[in-house]
Each structure stands twice: as C-alpha cells, then as structure tokens.
Amino acid sequence: MKAAILAVGSELLGTDRLDTNSLRLTRLLERYGAQLRQKCVVGDSIEDISEELHSLAAKHDLVLVTGGLGPTADDITREATSLALGRGLRLDPEVLADIERRFREHGREMPAVNRKQAEVIEGAELIPNRRGTAPGMKIEGMGSTLFLFPGVPSELEGMIESDLEPWLAERSAGEGRETVTLKVACLPESVVEERIAPAYGEFGREDITILASPGEVRLRATAQGPEPERRRRLAAMASRLRELAGDAVFCGSEEETLEGVVGELLRKAGATLTVAESCTGGLLAERITRVPGSSDYFLGGAVTYTNDLKSQVLGVPEEMLREHGAVSEPVARAMADGVRRVWRSDYGIGITGVAGPGGGSEAKPVGTVHIAVAGPGSVEHRRVRFPGDRERVRWQSAQLALDLLRRRLLAP
Amino acid sequence: MKAAILAVGSELLGTDRLDTNSLRLTRLLERYGAQLRQKCVVGDSIEDISEELHSLAAKHDLVLVTGGLGPTADDITREATSLALGRGLRLDPEVLADIERRFREHGREMPAVNRKQAEVIEGAELIPNRRGTAPGMKIEGMGSTLFLFPGVPSELEGMIESDLEPWLAERSAGEGRETVTLKVACLPESVVEERIAPAYGEFGREDITILASPGEVRLRATAQGPEPERRRRLAAMASRLRELAGDAVFCGSEEETLEGVVGELLRKAGATLTVAESCTGGLLAERITRVPGSSDYFLGGAVTYTNDLKSQVLGVPEEMLREHGAVSEPVARAMADGVRRVWRSDYGIGITGVAGPGGGSEAKPVGTVHIAVAGPGSVEHRRVRFPGDRERVRWQSAQLALDLLRRRLLAP
Numbered sequence: 001m002k003a004a005i006l007a008v009g010s011e012l013l014g015t016d017r018l019d020t021n022s023l024r025l026t027r028l029l030e031r032y033g034a035q036l037r038q039k040c041v042v043g044d045s046i047e048d049i050s051e052e053l054h055s056l057a058a059k060h061d062l063v064l065v066t067g068g069l070g071p072t073a074d075d076i077t078r079e080a081t082s083l084a085l086g087r088g089l090r091l092d093p094e095v096l097a098d099i100e101r102r103f104r105e106h107g108r109e110m111p112a113v114n115r116k117q118a119e120v121i122e123g124a125e126l127i128p129n130r131r132g133t134a135p136g137m138k139i140e141g142m143g144s145t146l147f148l149f150p151g152v153p154s155e156l157e158g159m160i161e162s163d164l165e166p167w168l169a170e171r172s173a174g175e176g177r178e179t180v181t182l183k184v185a186c187l188p189e190s191v192v193e194e195r196i197a198p199a200y201g202e203f204g205r206e207d208i209t210i211l212a213s214p215g216e217v218r219l220r221a222t223a224q225g226p227e228p229e230r231r232r233r234l235a236a237m238a239s240r241l242r243e244l245a246g247d248a249v250f251c252g253s254e255e256e257t258l259e260g261v262v263g264e265l266l267r268k269a270g271a272t273l274t275v276a277e278s279c280t281g282g283l284l285a286e287r288i289t290r291v292p293g294s295s296d297y298f299l300g301g302a303v304t305y306t307n308d309l310k311s312q313v314l315g316v317p318e319e320m321l322r323e324h325g326a327v328s329e330p331v332a333r334a335m336a337d338g339v340r341r342v343w344r345s346d347y348g349i350g351i352t353g354v355a356g357p358g359g360g361s362e363a364k365p366v367g368t369v370h371i372a373v374a375g376p377g378s379v380e381h382r383r384v385r386f387p388g389d390r391e392r393v394r395w396q397s398a399q400l401a402l403d404l405l406r407r408r409l410l411a412p
Numbered sequence: 413m414k415a416a417i418l419a420v421g422s423e424l425l426g427t428d429r430l431d432t433n434s435l436r437l438t439r440l441l442e443r444y445g446a447q448l449r450q451k452c453v454v455g456d457s458i459e460d461i462s463e464e465l466h467s468l469a470a471k472h473d474l475v476l477v478t479g480g481l482g483p484t485a486d487d488i489t490r491e492a493t494s495l496a497l498g499r500g501l502r503l504d505p506e507v508l509a510d511i512e513r514r515f516r517e518h519g520r521e522m523p524a525v526n527r528k529q530a531e532v533i534e535g536a537e538l539i540p541n542r543r544g545t546a547p548g549m550k551i552e553g554m555g556s557t558l559f560l561f562p563g564v565p566s567e568l569e570g571m572i573e574s575d576l577e578p579w580l581a582e583r584s585a586g587e588g589r590e591t592v593t594l595k596v597a598c599l600p601e602s603v604v605e606e607r608i609a610p611a612y613g614e615f616g617r618e619d620i621t622i623l624a625s626p627g628e629v630r631l632r633a634t635a636q637g638p639e640p641e642r643r644r645r646l647a648a649m650a651s652r653l654r655e656l657a658g659d660a661v662f663c664g665s666e667e668e669t670l671e672g673v674v675g676e677l678l679r680k681a682g683a684t685l686t687v688a689e690s691c692t693g694g695l696l697a698e699r700i701t702r703v704p705g706s707s708d709y710f711l712g713g714a715v716t717y718t719n720d721l722k723s724q725v726l727g728v729p730e731e732m733l734r735e736h737g738a739v740s741e742p743v744a745r746a747m748a749d750g751v752r753r754v755w756r757s758d759y760g761i762g763i764t765g766v767a768g769p770g771g772g773s774e775a776k777p778v779g780t781v782h783i784a785v786a787g788p789g790s791v792e793h794r795r796v797r798f799p800g801d802r803e804r805v806r807w808q809s810a811q812l813a814l815d816l817l818r819r820r821l822l823a824p
Contacts, residue, residue, distance in 0.1 A: 011623050011632075013448045014591070015439045016666060018430050026427045036425045037460060041451040048449060055467055072605050072622055073612070106797060111602040131800065154801060179427075211428055281701025282694035285715040289693025292769050292802055300721040303697040303713035305706075309755060313712070313725070343721060357704050390704060 001034040001171065004060040006052055008068035008077050009151060010043035021066045021149075021156055028165060030179070032172035033224075034062060044068065049080035057084075057142035064164075067151030069134035071114040077148060078119055085141045087122040095120065099133045124148075127163045131155045138163065177224040178231070180238045181254040184217040184245055185403040186396075192217045196244045203237050214392045215399035216258075219245065250406060258402045259287045265409040266297035271346035273405070275301040276314050276339035278326060279353040279369060284398040299345050304335070314338030314350075325364070327352050332370035333379045340374045347408075348374040349401050355393045369397045373404045380404065413446040413583065416472040418464055420480035420489050421563060422455035433478045433561075433568055440572060444580035445587035445636055446474060456480065461492035469496075469554035476576075479563030481546035483526040489560055490531055497553045499534040507532065511545045539575045543567045550575070589636040590643070592650045593666040596629040596657055597815040598808075604629045608656045615649050626804045627811030628670070631657065662818060670814045671699045677821040678709035683758035685817070687713040688726050688751035690738065691765040691781060696810040711757050716747070726750030726762075737776070739764050744782035745791045752786045759820070760786040761813050767805045781809045785816045792816065 005026070007019035022039050029036050037060060042048040049068070056063045068077030082089045096118035103110040117134045120126060127136030127147070132155040137148045147164060149156045184192050189212035196219065199208055209220040221237035223230045242249050250261050266273055275284050285301030288294055302313050307326055310316040316334040324330050332350045340348025353369030360366035367386040372379050382404060386396045417438070419431035434451050441448050449472060454460040461480070468475045480489030494501045508530035515522040529546045532538060539548030539559070544567040549560045559576060561568045596604050601624035608631065611620055615633070623630040633649035635642045654661050662673050678685055687696050697713030700706055714725050719738055722728040728746040736742050744762045752760025765781030772778035779798045784791055794816060798808045 010621055013438065013451065015435055015442065018432065020430065023427050030427065037455060039425065039453040043449060071602055073617060074621065106799060111606060113602050113605060154804065282697030282713055285694030286698045289717065295717050298717055300717045301694055301715035303694065305701065305710055305712045309712040
C-alpha cells in the first residue's frame with residue numbers, strides 16, 4: 001500500500017513550526033507495512049489543497065490529510081476536498097447537535113463560526129472526535145482512500161487509534177514492520193554505542209538505530225515480515241540489547257517514561273517520596289506528577305529558590321549555606337534529608353545547582369549541579385557538570401535525580 | 413514570486429527525522445518577499461523525485477531542492493532532475509579535479525563513487541560548495557528556476573549565503589515580507605476570532621492568521637512590500653489587533669512568554685511571588701523559573717499533593733479540607749494566602765483541581781480547577797472547568813494562574 005501525508009496550514013509553511021503529526025502517522029503506517037512515499041505541506045488555499053489532493057490521490061492508495069478542520073475562516077480542508085472530489089458539503093444535524101452539546105457542557109453557547117464543522121462531504125464516513133469539535137472523515141474517491149483528520153495532536157491521536165489503526169490492521173494481512181525501543185538514562189551516546197556494538201554483527205547494522213537526546217539514549221530495533229517470525233526476531237534483539245546495555249536501560253517501550261518507571265517502583269515498594277528543588281525550579285515535581293495516579297506515592301515538593309526558604313522550610317542550617325554556598329554537596333544532602341524528614345516521606349531528593357545563563361563562577365561554573373537522594377539509612381550524593389543551556393541543564397538534573405532514585409529502589 | 417521546497421531523502425520519510433533545512437530556506441524566502449506555497453518530502457526514487465519536480469516547477473517560479481547530491485547509490489537527485497528536464501548529464505573535468513584535490517588535501521585518494529558528484533546537468537550553472545564535495549546547481553527549466561543543494565545543513569548554509577541570497581536580493585528590489593505576533597491568553601480561538609473580525613475587512617483576510625494552542629491564541633499579522641510602507645502597515649495592523657483583542661493580549665512578539673511577561677511586571681513592581689500547587693504538581697513554579705533571572709522575584713513554590721502537607725506547610729485548616737474537600741474555593745484561597753503569608757512574599761498563587769484521568773466526581777468532574785491569587789489587601793478566586801487530558805488541564809491551569817496575576821499587576 002502506497003501512502004502519502006498532506007499537512008494543511010499556512011503556519012506550517014512559516015519559520016517556526018514543522019508538521020510533526022506526520023511522524024505519528026508514519027509510525028502507524030510502518031507498523032502495518034504501508035509504504036510512505038511522500039509528505040507535503042500546503043497553506044490555507046482552497047486551490048493549493050485541492051490540486052495537491054488530486055496529485056497525491058493519483059499516485060497513492062492512501063492519503064492522510066491533517067489540519068484545516070477547525071472553525072475559523074482559514075480552516076478550509078473540508079471545502080477544498082469537496083472541490084477536489086466534485087462532491088457537495090451538507091450540514092449534518094447530528095454532528096451539529098453534538099458540537100452544540102460540547103459547548104453547553106462547558107457552560108457556553110456554540111459560536112456561529114463552529115457551525116461549519118458540522119458540514120460533511122457527500123459519501124464520506126464520519127470519524128467521531130471525542131477530544132474536540134471537528135469530526136474527521138474517511139472518503140473513497142479519486143482512486144484512493146482519503147482520511148481527513150484535525151491538526152490538533154491530541155484529537156488526531158484519538159482518531160488514529162479509534163479509526164485509522166483498525167482500518168490499516170485489516171488491510172495488512174499480518175505483514176508489517178515493528179520496532180521496539182529501549183531507553184537508556186544518563187549515559188553518553190558513544191558509551192551506549194560501544195556497549196551494544198556486538199549486536200550490529202549479530203542482527204545487522206540496518207535494523208538497530210541509536211537516537212540521543214539530553215540525558216536519554218533510545219535504542220531502536222526493527223524487524224519486518226510476517227507476524228510470528230517478526231515478533232521472535234524482535235524479542236531476541238531486545239533481550240540482547242538489554243543484556244549489552246546493562247542496568248542503564250530503564251524501559252522497553254516508546255511510551256514509558258523514567259518518571260513512570262520510578263513511580264511504579266515506588267508503588268511496588270509501598271514507599272513515598274518528597275523532593276526539594278532549587279535550580280530545577282519545580283521540573284522534578286512536575287515530571288513526577290505528570291504520571292496519573294502519582295498521588296499514591298508522591299506527597300509533595302518544595303521549590304526553595306532562596307536561601308531563607310531552604311532554611312525555613314527544609315531546615316538547612318544557615319551556617320552551612322554561608323560556609324559552602326547554596327550550590328554544594330552539604331546543602332544538597334541537607335535538602336534531600338530535610339524534605340524527607342520534615343515532610344515525612346520514605347525517600348527525599350535534593351537538587352541544587354547553577355542552571356545559567358548567569359550565576360556561574362570559576363569554582364562553580366554554569367551546569368554544576370549537586371543531587372542527593374535520601375532514603376532509609378543513608379543519603380547518596382552526586383556532583384555533575386552538565387553541558388548545554390538553562391533548559392538542558394534543568395532537564396538533565398531532573399533526569400539524573402530520577403535515575404539515582406530508580407537505581408536505589410532496584411537495589412535497596 | 414511563488415516558491416516551493418522539495419526535500420529528498422528516504423530518511424526524511426521515517427519516524428524520527430524531519431526536514432529542518434526548509435525552515436532555514438523559509439526565513440530567507442520571507443525576507444526577500446518570495447512566497448512559500450508548498451513543501452514536499454520524497455524518498456530516494458528517481459521516478460518520485462522527477463515527477464514531483466515536474467509538478468512543483470509547473471506551479472512555482474522557484475523550486476529549492478535539498479538532498480540527494482552525495483556520492484552513494486541512493487543519492488540520485490542529479491539523475492532525477494536530468495530526467496525531469498530531459499537534459500543529459502556530463503562529467504565536468506574541472507569539478508572532478510576539484511573533488512580529487514579536496515580528497516588529496518585530506519591525504520586520501522578520491523573513492524570511485526565520488527566521481528558522479530562531478531556530473532553536471534546540461535545548461536546548469538554550478539554553485540561551488542566550499543564545505544563539502546557536492547557542488548550545487550542552478551537551472552532554468554520547465555518554466556521555473558531550480559536550485560539543487562546538498563542536504564548537509566552546514567554545506568547548504570554556505571551555498572545559501574554565497575548564491576541563493578544574492579539571487580533573491582536582486583529580484584526583490586527592496587520588497588519583503590515581515591510578520592508580527594501578538595499572543596492572547598485564556599480566550600477560546602472562536603472568541604478571539606469574533607473580536608478581531610473587523611480587522612479582516614480592514615487589512616484583508618490573507619494577512620492575518622490565528623493559531624490556537626491550549627490556553628493561548630497567537631495572532632499573526634503579515635505585511636509585504638518595500639521597507640517603509642511594509643513597516644507602517646505592520647505597525648497599523650498590530651495596533652488595531654491589540655485594540656480589538658483587548659487586554660487579553662499579553663505580548664507582541666513570538667519570543668516572549670506569559671511567564672516572562674509576568675516576571676517583568678513583578679520586577680518592575682519590585683514585588684515577590686510564591687506559589688502553592690496541587691493539581692499542577694510544580695508546573696507553575698517550573699514555568700516561572702524557566703525565565704533566566706527569575707530568582708529576582710520568585711522566592712519559592714510548594715507542591716502540596718496531600719491534605720496533610722496543605723495543612724502543615726500552608727496552614728490550610730483541617731476542618732476546611734474536611735468540609736469543602738481539597739478541590740474547593742476556600743482551599744484555593746487558603747493556599748494562596750497561606751503560601752504568601754508563611755513564605756513571606758507580596759503575591760501568592762494557589763491552585764487546586766482535578767487534572768484527571770481519575771479523581772473526578774459528579775460535583776467536581778475532571779478539569780475542575782480553583783485558582784486564587786493573593787496580594788496586598790485581597791484574594792481573588794476563579795473556578796473553571798478545562799477540557800482535555802491531564803496535561804492540557806495542568807497547562808491551562810498554570811496559564812490562567814499566570815494571566816490572573818498579570819491582570820492583577822496591571823491594575824493593582
């Protein structure tokens with residue numbers, strides 16, 4: 001099956017946005033063995049959209065369109081598709097009632113502009129949108145199958161799962177490509193590559209990919225072919241990579257996160273956590289609480305940006321702050337131990353550092369961070385110097401703090 | 413001048429790479445008033461590339477092609493362009509000598525595969541590549557001007573500066589395009605659209621774009637033409653949009669953020685801030701401290717996920733928590749007031765709500781959030797119900813909290 005993706009939106013032709021929805025769609029196409037041959041972006045012009053639809057439909061069995069289904073005047077994918085197909089648009093009273101109901105539920109009247117979201121192309125099959133007002137459509141026409149989806153990623157995601165994936169699965173007849181991702185925390189890409197090098201020889205270099213981002217390296221193993229063999233090969237690759245990369249591997253899927261894995265370990269241990277942050281400014285608490293249900297093990301976090309609050313809230317001695325400075329091993333330890341003790345949890349994390357761009361010195365340059373993990377019996381500490389800008393330093397600090405806690409929970 | 417960009421490379425059709433070269437090219441096109449109408453990505457297939465070249469050249473005055481000029485078997489942009497144009501390729505001895513010399517300079521013999529990089533399309537003008545072996549080409553044909561560039565960003569950059577920019581400048585005659593962005597907080601897209609609708613009539617619909625994301629709408633005004641008029645028109649559009657959208661506009665550039673604007677207001681007022689978060693879990697503190705220098709006004713934040721910590725740290729009365737529940741107006745007020753009082757700041761923010769997916773009830777469904785801002789003299793409160801998943805509810809909660817503080821600081 002030859003597939004193409006068309007992203008609609010003048011904003012995607014500007015200098016600060018890229019069409020990232022296509023990556024999500026591509027993953028799905030690969031999984032079911034469909035071959036993505038072309039991706040296009042066009043602006044909010046009826047003519048451009050409909051011409052491109054014609055040209056893509058002529059060459060591909062499947063055309064996935066995202067964007068331009070919103071309520072505003074520049075949302076014209078419906079009109080353009082109707083023009084390309086030479087089929088009319090009709091107002092669907094059920095869809096309209098549904099949109100009006102959504103607004104009422106949020107205590108508002110439906111603005112008049114939203115009315116056009118209830119217009120449906122003749123012969124199209126509606127794809128319900130549970131996360132927004134714009135329904136999608138599936139249309140057979142111009143020798144191809146077209147799917148129209150909204151551009152809002154969360155809405156697109158819901159509709160992919162409910163409608164596109166089953167449709168692709170039905171047509172793939174068991175053939176496909178599958179990928180397994182292993183995530184590695186807090187090791188440089190080159191170290192990971194060295195460790196897993198033997199697997200290149202054993203499975204072929206083409207099917208193993210390394211992707212590095214700050215504080216995290218992803219290992220991807222890909223296998224293709226009919227279902228049972230593909231799965232067997234994938235399992236063999238994943239287990240070999242895990243063996244080679246060692247305990248720095250913290251999960252075995254694209255969806256899992258370090259904060260999720262740490263949360264699961266805390267839940268299993270029946271343990272609770274509090275955190276005390278300075279340079280990360282709340283990022284660690286924010287990541288921990290991204291996980292639904294984190295209130296089962298996370299009690300709270302203190303962002304103590306000033307020395308006064310470090311003393312008042314966490315009991316860090318004022319002399320210690322004067323003598324060693326806020327960015328120091330004793331203060332990180334006192335923060336971790338203090339928040340654990342004062343806020344009464346099983347584990348406590350303390351982070352203090354220089355995130356930059358200002359505040360660096362010769363002794364404590366930008367990127368210097370002290371992290372401590374306090375638990376029953378002992379407090380561990382790590383001093384690091386992270387490369388990169390404020391955002392990267394903060395991210396890597398939170399990442400290392402989570403990884404230290406993960407290792408502690410694995411080997412208490 | 414209508415322009416299109418074609419990125420060539422099968423790796424750009426995978427799941428983890430996007431064509432980012434196009435952003436660099438787009439900036440340049442905008443600066444010189446060329447209008448980017450379409451972007452495409454195709455894989456390493458002679459047929460796909462040449463068909464797409466045909467179709468783009470037919471509709472555009474300028475087609476910029478990146479990638480596929482390397483030495484390996486899958487680098488076939490030269491061949492595909494030659495096929496599309498119906499013109500031959502000839503080996504250019506000077507180019508060949510140049511490539512051989514580059515290799516010799518690095519102490520190596522030129523591998524045989526690099527020989528094809530010296531092939532030039534009939535009638536093409538060569539674009540020297542000072543940073544790599546593949547020269548680019550400028551070709552007049554199929555009713556358009558084509559530029560072929562390598563995909564390596566540093567090589568592309570050099571050739572853009574040396575050849576594309578002067579070519580565009582010559583044709584723009586002082587003409588150009590510029591954009592101003594206004595950001596609007598916490599209003600639905602349709603409300604913003606209704607407010608600014610008069611500007612469509614006054615300035616033309618095409619030059620005003622609305623971009624919505626959760627809790628934020630961006631208004632973009634674009635003007636083109638020669639410099640002084642363009643600037644005047646842009647200023648007039650921006651000021652009219654500001655007038656129509658009202659005080660919900662919080663900044664006038666793409667770079668500024670709501671947390672940055674609030675920080676600036678606090679700094680100007682010489683005021684300090686503390687925050688107390690429940691459902692946002694640290695996101696508010698994290699956003700505030702993303703801003704370099706935020707330690708000038710931000711003292712700290714308390715993420716009190718449990719009722720115990722709400723009482724212990726912020727002094728929220730236990731009877732209040734029992735009687736009204738943690739997600740309630742009195743508790744939000746007590747959190748804002750408590751963190752301000754106990755942690756001694758001029759302003760305090762309290763957020764408590766149900767971020768979901770669990771924890772909702774009929775009286776307090778998922779998305780219900782109470783936000784309070786405490787300042788000298790009074791505490792303000794807002795109850796809202798946000799749509800969307802956990803992440804969106806949290807983001808919009810932090811956004812509204814920042815916006816409430818912004819409004820309070822503007823009209824104290």
